Amino acid sequence: MSHSSAEIDFCTQSCQHGIRLDGRACEDFRPLELELGLIAQASGSARLHLGSTDVIVGVKAEVGAPLREHPDCGRLQATVEMSSCASPEYEGRGGELWGLQLAQALEASLVPEHPEKGGGGLDLRSLSIIPGKAVWLLYVDALVLNDGGGVLCVCVCVALAALSNTRVCVCVFTMGGGAGEGDAAEPEIELEDDEEGEGGRPLQGVAEVPLIVSLGQVDNAVVVDPTCLEEQCAASVMHIAANARGEVCGVQQSGRQGVDPAALVALMERGAAAGSEVLASLHAYFKQAPQQGT
Amino acid sequence: MEYVTPEGLRIDGRRPKELRRLDCSLDVLQSADGSAVFQMGNTKVLAAVFGPHEVEVRNQMKEDKAIIKCEYAMAAFSTGERRKRGKSDRRSQELSLVIKAALEQTVMVELLPRTQIDVYVQVLQADGGTRVAAINAAVLALASAGVPLRDLAAGCAAGYLEGHSLLDLNFQEDSAGGPDCSIALHPNSDRLVLLQMDSRLPMDTFEAVLNLAQDGCRAVASFMRQRLLEHTRKLAMARGAVRA
Secondary structure (H helix, E strand, C coil): CCCCHHHHHHHHHHHHCCCCCCCCCCCCCCCEEEEECCCCCCCEEEEEEECCEEEEEEEEEEEECCCCCCCCCCEEEEEEEECCCCCHHHCCCCCHHHHHHHHHHHHHHHCCCCCCCCCCCCCHHHHEEECCCEEEEEEEEEEEEECCCCHHHHHHHHHHHHHHCCEECCEEEEECCCCCCCCCCCEEEEECCCCCCCCCEECCCHHHCCEEEEEEEECCEEEECCCHHHHHHCCEEEEEEECCCCCEEEEEEEECCCCCHHHHHHHHHHHHHHHHHHHHHHHHHHHHCCCCCC | CCCECCCCCECCCCCCCCCCCEEEEECCCCCCCEEEEEEECCEEEEEEEEEEEECCCHHHCCCCCCEEEEEEEECCCCCCCCCCCCCCCHHHHHHHHHHHHHHHCCECHHHCCCEEEEEEEEEEECCCCHHHHHHHHHHHHHHHCCCCECCCCEEEEEEEECCEEEECCCHHHHCCCCCEEEEEEECCCCEEEEEEECCCCCHHHHHHHHHHHHHHHHHHHHHHHHHHHHHHHHHHHHHCCCCC
16 A cells, blocks of 8 residues: 555654654554454464454364474465455455565474474374374464555464464374285374363474564654554554564564664664563463363 | 255355345545445455546546446465465456446446546455445445445345355365355346356246346345435535434
8 A cells, every 4th residue: 555755754754753644652552353264264363453453363273294304394385465455456366476475484483493393382292193294284264354564464363363262183193904014004193182172282392472563663753553554654664573482583674765773773672562562462362261062 | 965954954054045244344545535444254355436536548448437347466465375466367357347347337427427436355355256246345435535426336145055055155165066156136126237157057947046146136225225324324424424
């Protein structure tokens, strides 16, 4: 969505005076509205509105082969699709490149770089079924239904919500009996019926996933969670990944005019503090939210 | 596999001539001019309408009527087995054309010359009958965008399995291989704006299936009409035009 220069001027000036057009203070997030388990056919799903930004995520779990580099780790694949329903500019292959970029960031945020060592995201080791043969494959598919700014932050939030809502079946496997000697007996995987009515076991390490917070630098003011218009006013937008303990896990700069390295540390601290605060309230909500089966 | 038990019940517990539970909500998206979610059982479809606006590609402009663009896409998580299908796969493109054809007969295109209307359909959950659900969602979105319509077009599918005509097939029944007849009807003028049946079928059976599907369409149409009226009343009340 593009805005006129007058709109951009107006917004820039109000940000300088510490006033945002939607009435927020500089460090406030937009109101957040979360819906869990709305896609019955997915293993986990969530929809999140952050202001006017609207994203649905469906998680599907399938049994598949592990990667050769990590034979005893499960896999996670994230995709982000910009739905044409958001804007006609995403028609056809319109939003493809941006979707790829977002998916890359989302995937990096959800899983640790070296899954065999664990730490810093979902514990993929717990998703192994038969080491080297079969693992759980998690597909995290995000669908952006409206872009009102801060899509990356929302994608991570809602993926987190969907993963906290995801249940994978408990597997029992038996070595195929009666196979000839010397043959590698093909193990058979059985998905155990869930008895507790919980639909399986929850994923491990959801609480470790960092959240990405965007900070816009509009002249000398810093605004948390910028809207579309504020993103356009900002000289630079910093995307800061922070975990629940307030540690910075990643950072990326975007924007038009670059960022002053001297201001960077203060920005990152602010982002990390905001991120851990939102994460804490999200996890508190996941705990008390009714657990839906799949 | 048995699709209708001797007691006359289907896999999901319905009677042969019973629709699935219908639900819809209007104006669900921020930036679209009109939008709607339409749900038939587990099939859930979102539609967004942008326009009428200026024609983007000049040589496609029609002097005497509006042009309609339609795009059908399925979310990767919408099907039972996860599958990433782009918007450009052949089934999606065929469906885009089918929906577009039905909508062109429904919108009063001659009232909006030299304009373009974009209709985007996004399937969130697929469980049979996505093409008719897509038409229903698109018509609701068009109505909520204030685009003039000749009539409400309501879609419904019906099929024939094991000697029974079945209304509103779900995915399991749809993939049983029997004939499947998808139609969309203008209920007031009694005109079919979509008719698709790709199977060999005796004439009298076809007639029975078609009649059943038409009854389904009328039921869907009255549901849609009622929801649209409720929605409009709510909007009017919010503006103070009508008192509760």
